[in-house]
Amino acid sequence: MAQVTVNIDGKAYRMACEEGQEDHLLDLAARFDSYISNLRGSFGEIGDLRLTVMAGIMIMDELHDLQAAVDANAAELAELRRAAGSADENRAAEADALADRLENLAERITTLSCKVSGVSK
Numbered sequence: 001m002a003q004v005t006v007n008i009d010g011k012a013y014r015m016a017c018e019e020g021q022e023d024h025l026l027d028l029a030a031r032f033d034s035y036i037s038n039l040r041g042s043f044g045e046i047g048d049l050r051l052t053v054m055a056g057i058m059i060m061d062e063l064h065d066l067q068a069a070v071d072a073n074a075a076e077l078a079e080l081r082r083a084a085g086s087a088d089e090n091r092a093a094e095a096d097a098l099a100d101r102l103e104n105l106a107e108r109i110t111t112l113s114c115k116v117s118g119v120s121k
Contacts (some may be wrong), residue, residue, distance in 0.1 A: 002020075006033075
């Protein structure tokens with residue numbers, strides 16, 4: 001298990017993570033630190049715990065919005081897949097109908113050609 005030191009609000013925290021995830025953890029910590037910094041800039045010294053809770057709530061709000069967007073995209077994708085399936089079924093039915101018409105036409109042409117040439121079918 002790897003360990004990294006992240007800095008949030010000027011404080012260092014030693015954290016463990018899976019091997020290869022060190023840069024990702026550092027990036028996440030830096031992003032969280034930016035929330036804390038922005039809140040501290042907006043509200044001043046209101047307490048570390050309060051700033052942390054506010055930052056957590058802001059992140060959860062963003063996560064909620066992103067989840068709603070993912071859900072909407074998933075619903076749209078399902079509808080597009082359903083429509084594509086219906087279109088494929090319609091194309092197959094139209095191809096079958098066209099094949100039937102062509103077969104019927106071929107039979108009629110054969111009958112006509114036999115009549116014209118005097119050959120019975």
